[in-house]
Amino acid sequence: MEQLRVGMVGHAFMGAAHSQAWRTVNHAFDLPLQARMSVVCGRDEDRVAAAAATLGWEAHATDWRKVVARDDIDLVDICTPGDTHAEIALAALAAGKHVLCEKPLANSVAEAREMAEAAAAAQTRGVRTMCGFNYRRVxxxxxxxxxxxxxxxxxxxxxxxxxxxxxxxxxxxxxxxxxxxxxxxxxxxxxxxxxxxxxxxxxxxxxxxxxxxxxxxxxxxxxxxxxxxxxxxxxxxxxxxxxxxxxxxxxxxxxxxxxxxxxxxxxxxxxxxxxxxxxxxxxxxxxxxxxxxxMxxxxxxxxxxxxxxxxxxxxxxxxxxxxxxxxxxxxxxxxGYEHSFTHEARDLIAAIAAGEDPAPSFADALQVQLVLDAVERSAATSAWVPVEAELASV
Amino acid sequence: MEQLRVGMVGHAFMGAAHSQAWRTVNHAFDLPLQARMSVVCGRDEDRVAAAAATLGWEAHATDWRKVVARDDIDLVDICTPGDTHAEIALAALAAGKHVLCEKPLANSVAEAREMAEAAAAAQTRGVRTMCGFNYRRVxxxxxxxxxxxxxxxxxxxxxxxxxxxxxxxxxxxxxxxxxxxxxxxxxxxxxxxxxxxxxxxxxxxxxxxxxxxxxxxxxxxxxxxxxxxxxxxxxxxxxxxxxxxxxxxxxxxxxxxxxxxxxxxxxxxxxxxxxxxxxxxxxxxxxxxxxxxxMxxxxxxxxxxxxxxxxxxxxxxxxxxxxxxxxxxxxxxxxGYEHSFTHEARDLIAAIAAGEDPAPSFADALQVQLVLDAVERSAATSAWVPVEAELASV
Amino acid sequence: MEQLRVGMVGHAFMGAAHSQAWRTVNHAFDLPLQARMSVVCGRDEDRVAAAAATLGWEAHATDWRKVVARDDIDLVDICTPGDTHAEIALAALAAGKHVLCEKPLANSVAEAREMAEAAAAAQTRGVRTMCGFNYRRVxxxxxxxxxxxxxxxxxxxxxxxxxxxxxxxxxxxxxxxxxxxxxxxxxxxxxxxxxxxxxxxxxxxxxxxxxxxxxxxxxxxxxxxxxxxxxxxxxxxxxxxxxxxxxxxxxxxxxxxxxxxxxxxxxxxxxxxxxxxxxxxxxxxxxxxxxxxxMxxxxxxxxxxxxxxxxxxxxxxxxxxxxxxxxxxxxxxxxGYEHSFTHEARDLIAAIAAGEDPAPSFADALQVQLVLDAVERSAATSAWVPVEAELASV
Amino acid sequence: MEQLRVGMVGHAFMGAAHSQAWRTVNHAFDLPLQARMSVVCGRDEDRVAAAAATLGWEAHATDWRKVVARDDIDLVDICTPGDTHAEIALAALAAGKHVLCEKPLANSVAEAREMAEAAAAAQTRGVRTMCGFNYRRVxxxxxxxxxxxxxxxxxxxxxxxxxxxxxxxxxxxxxxxxxxxxxxxxxxxxxxxxxxxxxxxxxxxxxxxxxxxxxxxxxxxxxxxxxxxxxxxxxxxxxxxxxxxxxxxxxxxxxxxxxxxxxxxxxxxxxxxxxxxxxxxxxxxxxxxxxxxxMxxxxxxxxxxxxxxxxxxxxxxxxxxxxxxxxxxxxxxxxGYEHSFTHEARDLIAAIAAGEDPAPSFADALQVQLVLDAVERSAATSAWVPVEAELASV
Known part of the structure; x- marks a missing residue:
């Protein structure tokens, strides 16, 4: 069966949850693509090596830039804190990789918009993006x-x-x-x-x-x-x-x-x-x-x-x-909780295999970011703040 | 409006619950008979006097035999422990009073059967009986x-x-x-x-x-x-x-x-x-x-x-x-809990006014007694015990 | 026992609930004052007469001004819609009656403030007021x-x-x-x-x-x-x-x-x-x-x-x-639900008998009115609105 | 890390649940032995081949006698209907394999007793047995x-x-x-x-x-x-x-x-x-x-x-x-439900690695069988039936 080779960046709570999903998804669901846990990436060599062993990844790496550049990776799975999402996702999309990015999409509307625009551009080349709002899959x-x-x-x-x-x-x-x-x-x-x-x-x-x-x-x-x-x-x-x-x-x-x-x-x-x-x-x-x-x-x-x-x-x-x-x-x-991630992986694999866009898209996630931004501005000003709908139409 | 003059025997927990019902039933339901709390009876003069005041009865008495014999009582409400049910109920039925008796109907099948037979005989003279399985009225x-x-x-x-x-x-x-x-x-x-x-x-x-x-x-x-x-x-x-x-x-x-x-x-x-x-x-x-x-x-x-x-x-x-x-x-x-008694009083009053038999009858209560008796005999013998159905047909 | 003679204005939902409380409170609680259901008042003669019979009031009336003026009434219980609360309560307080008023205290802050001020003045003459936030008594x-x-x-x-x-x-x-x-x-x-x-x-x-x-x-x-x-x-x-x-x-x-x-x-x-x-x-x-x-x-x-x-x-x-x-x-x-009113009546009777102020007071109820007013102004302006605390100190 | 090489017989509901456990246990728990999913066995060649692929087993087989005889198998996991438990378990124990057997242990007391006796004998040679009452591990x-x-x-x-x-x-x-x-x-x-x-x-x-x-x-x-x-x-x-x-x-x-x-x-x-x-x-x-x-x-x-x-x-x-x-x-x-099996696998692996007996033992499961037998005899005779305690002491 054709493989979907995954490179995952980050291996803490979300990394462990995603790993359980990648390990399990093809055993639970009949899918046209076989997920392969190719490489996990983390900043600390010892820790990421231990994580690779525990979580079941074939290899480990410490430089995410090299991971996203590898020819033998089809999808980059971003499980890091929010301040690094934009940089990793933009690089991965530029390298033609499908991207699954944990929520919230970014730490600012500006970053989220840049990511959504890059995703829209990549989509025209058949590259798929998804934001990890896993509770949709409960x-x-x-x-x-x-x-x-x-x-x-x-x-x-x-x-x-x-x-x-x-x-x-x-x-x-x-x-x-x-x-x-x-x-x-x-x-x-x-x-x-x-x-x-x-x-x-x-x-x-x-x-x-x-x-x-x-x-x-x-x-x-x-x-x-x-x-x-x-x-x-x-x-x-x-x-x-x-x-x-x-x-x-x-x-x-x-x-x-x-x-x-x-x-x-x-x-x-x-x-x-x-x-x-x-x-x-x-x-x-x-x-x-x-x-x-x-649940x-x-x-x-x-x-x-x-x-x-x-x-x-x-x-x-x-x-x-x-x-x-x-x-x-x-x-x-x-x-249990972890099944929501297995279902997310199932839907993502199915969409990639079918040449369709999975949901929620980066544009959907940008719209959530616009809401969060409006909330913060309202809290700061004690005023009603409309959500910038025109920006949400990316 | 025509009255239903009640004499209640016993004024502990069940007596208090029944009193709340008699006090309330005509305020909550539109009925053809007006319950009148004529007399409450108890063994101790001081206590029953206090109970009459607290619970809202017009008078009190210490001899239930006199209560059941009074011309100005239409219904005897028995709220005493089980060992006295039979004697009071039989006397009340003999005096032509309607009887509401708390459960269990009696302490033995023999007593319960005697009561059911007396109720059946009284029924032919228009006297109504009911056993107080109040949970039916939740x-x-x-x-x-x-x-x-x-x-x-x-x-x-x-x-x-x-x-x-x-x-x-x-x-x-x-x-x-x-x-x-x-x-x-x-x-x-x-x-x-x-x-x-x-x-x-x-x-x-x-x-x-x-x-x-x-x-x-x-x-x-x-x-x-x-x-x-x-x-x-x-x-x-x-x-x-x-x-x-x-x-x-x-x-x-x-x-x-x-x-x-x-x-x-x-x-x-x-x-x-x-x-x-x-x-x-x-x-x-x-x-x-x-x-x-x-509830x-x-x-x-x-x-x-x-x-x-x-x-x-x-x-x-x-x-x-x-x-x-x-x-x-x-x-x-x-x-709340007490409303089950108010509903019981409502159904009893409605049946008496309509000239119908309220449920559960003393015969129904005898059948429960037969089940309880079978349970005790089974527990004593560790054997399966059939309930004597022929006796339940009273 | 000394009596607390009640005149109730209004006999719809709240009137029925209050009646159940007045009928029951002295049977459930040992209190130094005996509530007496003296008169119920409503605009329609036929309806209020029927309500008096159903709810257990000794008499009925159609002019609340006469009720609050009667010498043989100790407490006025206001169960009418909010637009009439202020007028009735002010008249009752002026006549030296204790007042129990349903919530919300009034339809405007201005009315509520006038009522709270009148209550404070009456309180110096031993007159008690209470607003009927019954859920406190669950x-x-x-x-x-x-x-x-x-x-x-x-x-x-x-x-x-x-x-x-x-x-x-x-x-x-x-x-x-x-x-x-x-x-x-x-x-x-x-x-x-x-x-x-x-x-x-x-x-x-x-x-x-x-x-x-x-x-x-x-x-x-x-x-x-x-x-x-x-x-x-x-x-x-x-x-x-x-x-x-x-x-x-x-x-x-x-x-x-x-x-x-x-x-x-x-x-x-x-x-x-x-x-x-x-x-x-x-x-x-x-x-x-x-x-x-x-509950x-x-x-x-x-x-x-x-x-x-x-x-x-x-x-x-x-x-x-x-x-x-x-x-x-x-x-x-x-x-059940109705017990909250019986408890309210209990607390009110106990406070009156003890010469103490029951809670919640009209001042407490004014403060609630100030909150409601701030809510309406905030909804109208889409702005944060502080509650006027200085006014709440009545 | 040293391996625990598993041969599983049966691949329906219980086989799928056990497979999920074997696949997951070393990723969730830090254990001294690594479970290896060596072979799955079923009667139908096509079905068992498909199951091996879906469930993640390295190989498949159709003759359980050959599986239990293999040198490269350390543990036999019995997931078949109850009529085959005894024969497979006895053969596996005779071959010196640890045995995990689904419940109920057998279809009769006689079979269960034979299994418990064989387990006791094998235990003296360091062979471990466990019955799969998975709910203990919730x-x-x-x-x-x-x-x-x-x-x-x-x-x-x-x-x-x-x-x-x-x-x-x-x-x-x-x-x-x-x-x-x-x-x-x-x-x-x-x-x-x-x-x-x-x-x-x-x-x-x-x-x-x-x-x-x-x-x-x-x-x-x-x-x-x-x-x-x-x-x-x-x-x-x-x-x-x-x-x-x-x-x-x-x-x-x-x-x-x-x-x-x-x-x-x-x-x-x-x-x-x-x-x-x-x-x-x-x-x-x-x-x-x-x-x-x-749960x-x-x-x-x-x-x-x-x-x-x-x-x-x-x-x-x-x-x-x-x-x-x-x-x-x-x-x-x-x-979720499946975690109870992962916990069961964890406890079994830990016991084998520590040279201790896991619980519940075959003797524990025999005692359950004695209870079930007493239930059936009581139902047939409508009599109280004591559980044969002397037999439970295996």
Whole structure:
């Protein structure tokens, strides 16, 4: 079978998740291309060598520029912090490689626009790009979209979206890279807020036209970490402390082009909520609700049912006729977080093999970036800020 | 308006619940008879006088024989422990009074049979009897019955019924009357097991034909109470201790005449379950499930719905087209435990006014007693015991 | 026992709920004053006469001015639409009557301020006032406040409050008085939004200092009702149609004086959510969450518990050591919506008997009105609007 | 790294699940042995060749006798129907191979005893055996055991265990091998009942000493399948029909040697319950409850907590200090069904590398078989049947 040779840059949390997907996708799905885990790239030689062994890559490298230039690589998978996305992606596209880039697409609208423009140019040469909004590929979310698209909830009036975490409530949690604006771009907003912006626009098919926002940093100074380690670093009293330069929480109201109104909240200070991505939509004929803490379930309210039988139906999205599920186990067997990445890899491989554009595109991801930018400007000015729709038409 | 003059015997927990019902029923429901709280009866003069004032009765008395003999009493409401039910009910029926008797109907099959026979005889003279299985009147339970009767779950195959409490887990909880066989008849079996026997037979329309049972008394000796006080007595070290002579828990398997098979469990040792009456029915076309801890909800699974939309629907049984609910508040307003008694009073008053027999009858309650008796005999012999169906035909 | 003679103005939904409370409160609670249901007042003679009979009032009247002037009335209970609150309350206070007034206190800040000032003046003469934010008296809400006040969740960082209903999703639902600004003041905002503003400020002890808001009216024209009937009127094609002049939904972000940030949403268009008043607080040491659809439960997360045992604990707020619950049934027996009013009556009677001021005061209710006013001004201007704190100090 | 060379027999549902485990285990866990997927064996050449490619095995074979005889195989993984377990396992043990055998261990007590004896003999030569009760390795179940073993719920009084499925409710579902006694041994009892017998004994550390049972076959004749296909075959009208020779449902009561009493239910006719393995334990100090439909959660009730804060705590078993979870993703990321097999492979590899006996042993699995046998004999005789404890001491 023809191969899709992957070079992955970055091997922390996202790198591990993507590796599990690349290792698994061809065993679960019948696809015309075979993913090959050719090379993983990281800055530190020892660490990347260990990661290659653990995660199952054939080789490792320390210079991403050489990786993207290799003839025997078909796709570059970018799993690094946001400040490096643009440079790597532009180089990969210039080298004619397909690109899968983690979200948020970039740390600024300017970078995201440059990437979207490069992707559009590359697309004319048959090069495919995709941004890694993996939650679209949770079966319950895909089913939500299917129900909405089929008109089962009618016209959407309300969107209620939160992404609640609690991993930095402890003020002694150190100043990791995700808490520094120069590396991460923003805090909860870009890290987890981006997901609910993309997800709600995806499932409704509508786009945010304006926002009113408020952000907060509850703990403004934190101990420096002894070494950067994603979400699980530990502080070191001797290392001193530094300023948190991103938001701990971002809240915003929004209007969407279909007439819906919405509340959004992304926070790392929701004590007890571990990974609480929740979305509810209320429409003229029904409602749907999803909570990632129970990712194998979707709640659906059908206002056209007999009146005394109406209620929220808890659909166990584990059956063969639910999106993606026929590939896995018999009825009633839950899947996990990592499967969203396997499904993402499946859809990307299928699109590449078919010569089609996968979704979400870099242009879609730029539009999310424009929303995030509007949120930050609204929070800074306490004013309503329209999303620059003309720029979103890339 | 014509009155229904009530004399109530007993004024502890059940007496308080019935009083709330008699006080409220004509305010919530439009009925052809007006309940009048004429007299409450108890053994202790001071206590019953206080109860009359607190609970809203016009008068009090200490001799139930005089109460049942009064010309100005239409209905006798029996809220005493089980060992006195038969004597009071028989006297009241002999005096031509309608009788509402708390469950279980009696402490033995012999007593229950005598009561059922007396009720049948009285019925020919227009006297009405009812046994107080109040959970039938929880709107969600009534809706369950309606759905089953309408064929929405098809043929019932499985019944899963538990009644879980935890109020005597503490071995220092004293030896109140409910733990003495001579007064209470049995323990968890008659007190709470009787409810799930009645409820499951009511909602399915089927009757238990045989059982295989097991009972257990986990704490066999307890401190004597300083004074009898229902469920909330406190022990007194000086009073010594005594033997628990009833079951703490009763478990049984059963077959029903419609072909269904069932598990039943009644226990006072389910730590953390306060009043966990739960029933689930699985049928050929769907299922229903109820949990009294969430008494305003009913779960319904419709196996005839589109396959990718199937799931348990959480019906909020708070809407005007649900049983009994039009009498209360607008959409979405929960009711409480006490409302089941108000609904019971409503149905009883309506039946008396219409000259019809209310349900459950004393014969229905005798049949429950026959099941409880079979359970005790099965537990004693470790054998399958058929329920004496011929006796249930009273 | 000394009596508290009540004259109630209005007898629709709120009047029925208050009547149930006045009828029940002295039976459930041991209080030094006996509530007496002296007179109910309404504009239509026939209707108010029927209501008096149904709800249990001794007499009825059609002129509230005469009712508030009667010597044999101690307390005026105002259950009318918001446009009449101020006039009735001011007259009652002038006549030296205690006043219980339904929420929102008034339809404008100016009216509310006049009422708060009059209440403050009357208070010096021993006259008591209370605004009927009944949800404070749900035991789970009272427990929430107790836990927060005891420091069990530490410093509050996040408030997430919604009040979701769906009763006017149908565009054929008629133009009842609650949809007319001249009578109701505002729509979802004042009717249900007021509850979550009061509730969250009550449980946290913090006050909203500024808001950013958005309101929407999804259905702008509706059929005229054949007769005004609260929430359950039916339209009449022959009556023509009219303009909806209030909001269907109101969304706002807020900051509170303790440093917390918040999202609020009140809507009548959340299909499937019948009475979904939900509040979640996230603090530095824990979280609490409440949903009125499961009003007998409170979820509590204790971040100081052993790390592998942490989770949201579903407390069944039905036990004797929970607020108000010792007055009702044994362990594990749920109560209903109406009990919040009985508890409100209990607290009001206890305060009057003790010569103390009940809460929430008219000043508290004015402060809620100031928040609602800021929300409307923010929605109109798309700008951040500070709540006028100086005015809230009445 | 030293290798553990695996030969797997059978490649249907269980074979696919085991393959996913063997492929993944060394990527998720740091282990001293590297699993190598050497060969997969099946009866049909074309099918097994396809399975080898899909599932990731280096080679395939059609004669299991040759596989177990190969020098380059260290472990035989038996994933076939129960009628072949004994023969394959005995041959593999005779050849000195470690053996992992799917549950139930065998189709009869005689076979299971022979296997347990052979395993005991092989153990003296350093050969390891394990039976695949994979649910022990669900992190929430492992946490349940940890809490019980630590005394957090005190003495266990009640066990409530059900395994509810609905995949053959449709009478047109064909007569697959699982519905034939000669191949499957029993129906719901051995297939899913075996899991809850093992799981409850595992988490409590107690053993079932006697049972009272009832079994039922609701649909006694079914269409013949066109080809055997596990759980998803489709009937063919032309193929005729045949008799179902196993139970559709099995219910039993039990006593355990620690004094607990229990109800068990295994059924394939619980409409709407897809894979509802649920276990609740009530102890003197607390309770735990698990539902596989929400496999990443454990409910824990701590009766030693402050009385007004008690309730069932929903622990999200997704945190690094929960069993097995440090190997996976950051806080709050659910895992799926397949992870239980990866954890099983991890524990087996670790035990082999350490020269220790993994659990559950064949002797443990024999004891489960003795319980299943007692259940069948009780169902046949309607009598209480003690479990033959002396035989369980192998």
């Amino acid at each position: 079966p319950a979310v895909a089913l939500m979209r299917r129900l909405v698209a089929a008109g089962r909830i009618g016209t959407v009036r309300h969107i209620r979206a939160v992404y609640l975490q609690d991993w930095i409530v402890d003020p002694e949690f150190p100043l990791v890279w995700r808490l520094r604006r120069d590396v991460a771009g923003s805090g909860a907003l870009g890290d987890i807020g981006a997901h609910i912006v993309d997800l709600t626009q995806y499932v409704t098919g509508a786009r945010i036209t304006g926002v009113s926002a408020l952000t907060e940093t509850f703990v403004r100074e934190r101990p420096l970490p002894t070494e950067a380690a994603g979400l699980s670093a530990t502080g070191n009293g001797h290392a001193g402390s530094g300023e948190v330069t991103v938001d701990d929480a971002a809240l915003f109201l929004a209007r969407l082009d279909g007439g819906a109104i919405a509340t959004y909240e992304a926070t790392r200070f929701a004590t007890g909520r571990k990974n609480g991505l929740r979305v509810e939509l209320n429409g003229s004929l029904g409602s749907v609700a999803f909570d990632f803490e129970r 194998n379930e979707l709640e659906f309210y059908d206002a056209t049912a007999p009146s005394d039988e109406q209620g929220f139906t808890r659909i166990l999205v584990t059956e063969p006729d639910h999106p993606y599920m026929a590939a896995w186990w018999p009825a009633g067997h839950p899947i | 709107p969600a339970v009534a809706l369950m019955r309606r759905l089953v009767a309408a064929g929405r779950i098809g043929t019932v195959r499985h019944i899963r019924a538990v009644y879980l409490q935890d109020w005597i887990v503490d071995p220092e909880f004293p030896l109140v009357w409910r733990l003495r066989r001579d007064v209470a008849g049995s323990g968890a079996l008659g007190d709470i097991g009787a409810h799930i026997v009645d409820l499951t037979q009511y909602v399915t329309g089927a009757r238990i034909t045989g059982v295989s049972a097991l009972t257990e008394t986990f704490v066999r000796e307890r401190p004597l109470p300083t004074e009898a006080a229902g469920l909330s007595a406190t022990g007194n070290g000086h009073a010594g201790s005594g033997e628990v002579t009833v079951d703490d828990a009763a478990l049984f398997l059963a077959r029903l005449d419609g072909g269904a098979i069932a598990t039943y469990e009644a226990t006072r040792f389910a730590t953390g379950r306060k009043n966990g009456l739960r029933v689930e029915l699985n049928g050929s076309l769907g299922s229903v499930a109820f949990d009294f801890e969430r 305003n909800e009913l779960e319904f699974y419709d196996a005839t719905a589109p396959s990718d939309e199937q799931g348990f629907t959480r019906i909020l049984v708070t809407e005007p087209d649900h049983p009994y609910m039009a009498a209360w508040w607008p959409a979405g307003h929960p009711i | 035991p789970a809400v009272a427990l929430m406040r107790r836990l927060v006040a005891a420091g069990r969740i530490g410093t509050v960082r996040h408030i997430r409050a919604v009040y979701l209903q769906d009763w006017i999703v149908d565009p054929e639902f008629p133009l009842v008085w609650r949809l007319r600004r001249d009578v109701a003041g505002s729509g979802a905002l004042g009717d249900i939004g007021a509850h979550i503003v009061d509730l969250t400020q009550y449980v946290t002890g913090a006050r909203i200092t500024g808001v950013s808001a958005l309101t929407e009216t999804f259905v702008r024209e509706r059929p005229l009702p054949t007769e005004a009937a609260g929430l359950s009127a039916t339209g009449n094609g022959h009556a023509g149609s009219g303009e909806v002049t209030v909001d269907d939904a109101a969304l706002f972000l807020a900051r509170l004086d303790g440093g917390a940030i918040a999202t609020y949403e009140a809507t009548r268009f959340a299909t499937g959510r019948k009475n979904g008043l939900r509040v979640e607080l996230n603090g530095s040491l824990g979280s609490v969450a409440f949903d009125f659809e499961r 007998n439960e409170l979820e509590f997360y204790d971040a100081t518990a052993p790390s592998d045992e942490q989770g949201f604990t579903r407390i069944l707020v039905t036990e004797p050591d929970h607020p108000y619950m010792a007055a009702w049934w044994p362990a594990g027996h749920p109560i | 992190p929430a179940v492992a946490l349940m055991r940890r809490l019980v073993a630590a005394g957090r719920i005190g003495t266990v009084r009640h066990i409530r265990a059900v395994y509810l499925q609905d995949w053959i409710v449709d009478p047109e579902f064909p007569l697959v091998w699982r519905l034939r006694r000669d191949v499957a041994g029993s129906g719901a009892l051995g297939d899913i009942g075996a899991h809850i017998v093992d799981l409850t004994q595992y988490v409590t550390g107690a053993r079932i000493t006697g049972v009272s049972a009832l079994t039922e076959t609701f649909v006694r004749e079914r269409p013949l399948p066109t080809e055997a296909a596990g759980l998803s075959a489709t009937g063919n009208g032309h193929a005729g029909s045949g008799e179902v020779t196993v139970d559709d449902a099995a219910l039993f009561l039990a006593r355990l040697d620690g004094g607990a009493i229990a109800t068990y239910e295994a059924t394939r006719f619980a409409t709407g319950r897809k894979n509802g393995l649920r276990v609740e334990l009530n102890g003197s100090l607390g309770s735990v409850a698990f539902d596989f439909e929400r 990443n959660e454990l409910e824990f009730y701590d009766a030693t907590a402050p009385s007004d804060e008690q309730g069932f705590t929903r622990i999200l078993v997704t945190e690094p200090d929960h069993p097995y979870m440090a190997a996976w993703w950051p806080a709050g990321h659910p895992i």
